Amino acid sequence: MIAEIGHLALILAFLLALVQAAMGLSGGARRDSRLMAGARASALFQLLFVAMAFVALAICYLIPDFSVALVQQHSHSTQPWPYRLAATWGSHEGSLLLWVLILAIYGAAAALFGRRLRPTLVSRMLGVQALIAAAFLGFALFTSNPFLRLHPAPLDGAELNPLLQDPGLVLHPPLLYLGYVGFSAAFSLAAAALIEGRADMAFARWLRPWIIAAWSALTLGIALGSWWAYYELGWGGWWFWDPVENASLMPWLAGTALLHSAIVLEKRGALISWTLLLSILTFSLSLLGTFLVRSGVLTSVHAFAVDPARGTAILGFTVLATGAALALYGWRAPSMQTGAVFSPVSREAGLALNNLFLMAATATVFLGTFYPVFVEVLSQGQDRISVGPPYYAITFVPLVLPLLAIVAYGPMLNWKRDSLKAVTGRLKWPLLIAALALVVAIFTLGPSHVLQILGATLGVWLIAGSAWVLVRRWTAAGRDEIGWRIRKTPPAVWALCLAHAGLGMTALGIASVTALETETVATLTPGQSVDFAGRRMTLTGAEIVEGPNYRAERVILHATGPGVNREIISERRFYPVTGTWTTEAGIDLTPLGAYYVSVGERRGDGVVIRAWNHPMVGWIWWGGLVMAFGGALSLADRRLRLAAPAPRAPAKTAEAAP
Amino acid sequence: MIRRLMFFVPVVALAVLAGLLWLGLGRDPEALPSTLIDRPLPAFELAPVRTGEDHGLATTDLTGRPMLLNVFASWCVGCRLEHPFLMELAGRGVVIQGLDWKDPPGAGAAWLAEHGDPYARVGDDPDGRTGIDLGVSGAPETFIVDARGRVRHRHVGPITPEVWETELRPILQRLEAEG
Structure with a gap:
């Protein structure tokens, strides 16, 4: 029953998308406010129906209802429920439904937040959005229907790929x-x-x-x-x-x-x-x-x-x-061109240069x-x-390095006209810090790692340059105003600094880990230990553990070293339904780096252990996190909210940063 | 006028790209035919991967009975996926010869030490030269070679139990029946 409701909702959403496309485009062309209101309303209802279809599929997975073919193919009764839920979007059909759902969310958001904009523009936008939605809903319905039934219903399902669990x-x-x-x-x-x-x-x-x-x-x-x-x-x-x-x-x-x-x-x-x-x-x-x-x-x-x-x-x-x-x-x-001419040194020229590098x-x-x-x-x-x-190392990396070099310049440049000498003067301190970083990088990474030295230096340069944007802003009007200026810093400025610094963090992480990573392989029996990367790892236990839908060979290692005294647990899991193995690495992640252990085959009484030392690897992802946080923060900026109308605008922030 | 035409460059570029991708769709990357099909293997004699052996893998090792030639590398994700299943196949008595493709020195030996060694013999192809002769497009790849040393089938991508049952095992059985 639930699957049929979902199927019906999907069909209704498809029809609504066609209606919305027609109303949005023709309403915009004729300036007909009733049609335009109709397009907005159908965008909201389309979201409702797509969400119904999605929830219906999710419920089929959670029950789990193995008479639905898709559920049967990607879900097993022993699979824990969060992974049964995740299996909703773990298949082609299900992920297509997620695709359409998110499309509908953005469409509905445009209908909700677009009221203060030129109505014809919003209406046409909804029309185009609905065309995309109609194409994908049609694709889902006609080639990838997620709600097909199986007769007779099987007793149990196959399993979601264990790597995805x-x-x-x-x-x-x-x-x-x-x-x-x-x-x-x-x-x-x-x-x-x-x-x-x-x-x-x-x-x-x-x-x-x-x-x-x-x-x-x-x-x-x-x-x-x-x-x-x-x-x-x-x-x-x-x-x-x-x-x-x-x-x-x-x-x-x-x-x-x-x-x-x-x-x-x-x-x-x-x-x-x-x-x-x-x-x-x-x-x-x-x-x-x-x-x-x-x-x-x-x-x-x-x-x-x-x-x-x-x-x-x-x-x-x-x-x-x-x-x-x-x-x-x-x-x-x-015919929409403007004659705006850039001066070669200006913020807009810097941004254009950034575009050039990014597109290359x-x-x-x-x-x-x-x-x-x-x-x-x-x-x-x-x-x-x-x-x-190797291809990307010689093409992509040389394009990204100069890009990183100019990123810190951008926010320091004035609009319209500036001079290189003046802006370099403004960046005196970050330049000094970067020079220091260069020296440190040559000694720590080794002079042969030229690209990594550049990457790490530029990473530091970006972090310092971004921080400097804030420092300059806060200290511009003397000591008395610092507190006030810190409080008054607009979210957009924070966002810019965080996004750029995050990029620097990622660059620093990538440079360090590619230059300095080391690895070792050892066969250990219980009680034996191996010395690696300044630590001693002792095998304290090896056991078989039963999971909900797998059996794991678990290995417990005790790592000791300067300032380190902890257990690292690594597993090899066997999933009998699909007959596949996965590795759960044991990772000791600190800001300085990760100590990464993966367990291999058993050999006699011993277990093969492979260990890596990845200096500063965590910065790669933390940098991404900081970048995304910066982006989400800039959505909160009042200057952007003025364009999108005030009511319920903050909800958009929440949607962007789940 | 020419300036106006410049704005249509993106559409033209798209048309070319779409044509190429459409042609590309016709091919199935999982079952690339080999130019070697039904022809003898190119001659090679490779250094050993395992420590303490003086003979790696040569063309002459791939005769006498139908077997698999598996191209792997320690850096390859797909190889990691298929490896436990190769171990199982070796346990069932399937003869698998290994070609360690484009691996840095020592990496292949470490890989086998860590994950187990399903191979009858393993040859080292550090610069991928033999891989080129075989027309290898990426690891993992597996060839079925018959008793007379001719390539009979090529599979690109990891061997899963499903691939084995539906694709490789029937061919191998047929070749064994041929003698």
């Missing part, structure tokens, strides 16, 4: 989708502005919260995914340049560029057509990511079941949506991801190549 993975997809799908709002808004042929500063001001919300969620989602890979895959890697990781990195890079170009549009009325183009491209890259994950065009650890038919549908839609928007862009954008970096990732497909197609299947980390 993990707290990090419960949250990772929703966050990632909040980001990916969130860029649909910027896309719809840009398309609406192109239809109207008008994109002014008010438009940019309203565009920014959507970008920031999506960007913050995506940042958090990527950081969480990387952390999951680190502790769950059991060999201490935190980024693999896997096609699906790249699929989330590309919208992030483009979205970061968009975030900054929208600032230029808002403050200076320049970069109009560029910002519109970026809005389109960012969401297109998100769609492309969806295509990558579901089509099987590339192999990946993340890939859902390979299905070229579904791939064709998503590719078709991606091309249609992007093509229509880009054609609209080609037609309308030339996006292009290298794009090429690395798709090159194997291109080569194979162009050589008609004769040549196959694989692109791995």
Whole structure:
């Protein structure tokens, strides 16, 4: 019964999306306030129905109702309930439903918060948003219906991939989708502005919260995914340049560029057509990511079941949506240009330079991801190549390093006109600190690690430069005003400093861990110990533990060393339903680094232990956390809230930073 | 006019890209055909991976009976996924030869020490030269080689129990029946 209700709700949502598209677009064109109100109302009802469908599927999983085919395939009665719930979005069909749900959330938010904006613009935005929703709802209904029944109903289900049965993975997809799908709002808004042929500063001001919300969620989602890979895959890697990781990195890079170009549009009325183009491209890259994950065009650890038919549908839609928007862009954008000329040294020029580097970096990732497909197609299947980390080390990294160097300059530059000499003078202290960091880095990382030395120095430079923005602001009017100025610092300034400092933290972490990581392998019997990275690890216990749906070989090690005295527990789990093993690494994470132990095969009385020392690895994710927090904070800024109307605006902050 | 046309560059670029991706869809990355299918293996003689052995893996080791040639690397996530199942297969008596692909010195030996060693013989291919001869596109990859040393099947990606039952085992059984 519940599954049928869900199915019905999904059909209703699909029909509503079609109605909303028609009402939104024609209402905007005719300036008909009744149609426009209708579009807003249907956006809200669409959310209601999609949410009903989603909750229905979640309930089927929680019961669990094995007569529903999807539940049967991804859920087992012994699986703990949080993972049964997470299985709701652990399959292709279920995750598509989550995709649509988040799309509907953003659509409804636009309907709620858009009342003070030009009504025609909001109406058209809702119309475009509904077109996307209709395409994906139709895709779900016709090719990937999550509510199909099985006759007769089986007694028990298969299991969710054990690698995905993990707290990090419960949250990772929703966050990632909040980001990916969130860029649909910027896309719809840009398309609406192109239809109207008008994109002014008010438009940019309203565009920014959507970008920031999506960007913050995506940042958090990527950081969480990387952390999951680190502790769950059991060999201490935190980024693999896997096609699906790249699929989330590309919208992030483009979205970061968009975030900054929208600032230029808002403050200076320049970069109009560029910002519109970026809005389109960012969401297109998100769609492309969806295509990558579901089509099987590339192999990946993340890939859902390979299905070229579904791939064709998503590719078709991606091309249609992007093509229509880009054609609209080609037609309308030339007349929306402004003649604003940049002085070569100014904040807007700095932001444009940031865009240049970010888009070049996006292009290298794009090429690395798709090159194997291109080569194979162009050589008609004769040549196959694989692109791995060495490619990114020589293309992506050299683009990112100069970007990091200019990031600290940006906030110090004045709008309109500035001089390099003056701004360098303003950055005297951060420069001095960075120089000091350079010396320290050469000695600690070793002179042969040139890229890592640069990365670590630039990380420190970013943190110092961001802190300096605040210090200068607070001390600008003498000692008496410091307290008052600290209290009066607008959230947007905090946000900027946190986001930039977070990036610095991540850079510092990456540089340190890639230069200094060490590892060892040892076979230990109980009581034996091994010395590694300044610690002594003693095997104090090895036991078999029964979990709810797995059996684990647990190994307990006692680590002692200067200032360290603790137990590290690592497990190898066997999931009998799927017949697979997973590794639960034992990690002792401190600000100085992680001590990472993964347990291997048994050999005689002994157990094979593999241990890594990862200096400062935690900073990679904490940096991401700080960046996302900065983004969420800027949503609270009054200057942005003025554009989005006052009532219930804070709710948007909560939605962006779950 | 030319300036106006410039604004259409993105659409054109998209059209080209879409065409390439559409062609790319037609291929199934999990079952890439090998240019070697039904041809003898290229000749190679590789250094050992295990410590204390003086012979690694050579073409001549892959004859006599149908067997698997598994390309793995210590840095590869998919290999980590399939490894426990390879151990199980080896336990069931399936002959698996190992090719340690593009691994730094010592990494392959450490990998086998940690996760167990399902291989009859293991050869070291540190620069991926033999991998190129075999047309390896990424690790893990597994070839089925018949008793006369000819490549009969190629599987890209990890071997799961499902892949084994539906794809590899039927072929191996057929080859064993052929003798």
